[in-house]
Amino acid sequence: MSTGVKKSSSNGNEKSLTPDDHQGKINEVRRLLGPLPEKLTIYCSDASISRYLRARNGNVKKATKMLKETLKWRNEYKPEEIRWEEIAHEAETGKIYRLNFTDRHGRIVLVMRPRCQNSKSNKGQIKHLVYCMENAILNLPPDQDQLVWLIDFQGFSLSNISVKLTKETAHVLQEHYPERLGLAILYNPPKFFEPFWMLVKPFLEPKTCNKVKFVYSDDPNSKKIVEDLFDTEQLEEAFDGNNSSGFNISKYAEKMKEDDKRMPLFWTRGDRESAATQPPLVSDAACLDSLNLNSDLDDSDSEKTESNSLSGVNSKAIGQDENALVTDNGKNDANAGD
Secondary structure, three states: OOOOOOOEEEOOEEEOOOHHHHHHHHHHHHHHHOOEOHHHHHHHOHHHHHHHHHHOOOOHHHHHHHHHHHHHHHHHHOHHHOOHHHHHHHHOOOOEEEEEEEOOOOOEEEEEOHHHOOOOOHHHHHHHHHHHHHHHHHOOOOOOOOEEEEEEOOOOOHHHOOHHHHHHHHHHHHHHOOOOEEEEEEEOOOOOHHHHHHHHHHHOOHHHHOOEEEEOOOOHHHHHHHHHHOOOOOOEHHHOOOEOOOOOHHHHHHHHHHHHHHHHHHOOOOOHHHHHHOOOEOOHHHHHHHOOOOOOOOHHHOOOHHHHOOOOOOOOOOOOOOOOOOOOOOOOHHHOOO
16 A cells, blocks of 8 residues: 655645655654554554554654554454454344445445444444444455445435434544545435534544535436446446346355455464564553553644644545444434443
8 A cells, every 4th residue: 555755735734745754754653652462563554554644644643642542442342353243133234235346446335224224232333334344444455445435325214313323433433444434425315314414524524524425316416426436337226327236145244254264364464564663562461551542642742743744645535534424223322222
């Protein structure tokens, strides 16, 4: 994945870094992270650290703090160990699934259908979402690190809305999967969805909101967004494509089970390019101690020069990103599960 120098804007200013300056920021993040277990160093490749730097506008200390929080979360939640059998019930209606093809930029595409909600357990729904994210990342082409969300609003109703679950979703995706969203397409959202969108927008980063596109099948201008991104022969009829096959749970389950077998190898492959700059490894038992979130990470310098550069990172996507509108069919939040 490219980490070449490109111009990006922050706070209205244009700034670019040399490759050496950018690599220096990556190395500084690693220094601040300190010794890590081997399993977590795999998550700290140059490309991964670059995403956290982009998400925090090049501020090394803020990016390090954000990455430390993710490493703690991964160490405790173990998202890469979730398997199909654990989330099969949540997935059986096709409320979130990965398409068999990418967009024209090579980005993995995840479809979401709020009307297919079949659970009131926030915990189960978040676990399913995380599984889908990990599976999508597993299948990304070598030169791509972003996803596209296609959200189908056919049959959407007020009963599908849960502000609580949307907030939890936004937190997980923004804090632990930064810079993964390339675009979110809301396809034919009804008029009554607009007040809900205005309600949840404050939970999202402004630059994330800029990646959310409303597309209407009766609007040629907005439809062009989809036509420019996808091969209509592969795209499902629900999105005005020519593919009538739709979601098949049996075929999809087999595909996911095969991917599950690949996951352990994916997380033990290492990062040869950055191996020489990795800090010393420590045991898993020492992991939490080594990730002291308060150690030398005062944000008082957030207005210094670090904060107004984007680390010279690949600017295919800018800002916090991995946010999708996960919804719940419970009558109210109080009735939602954990």
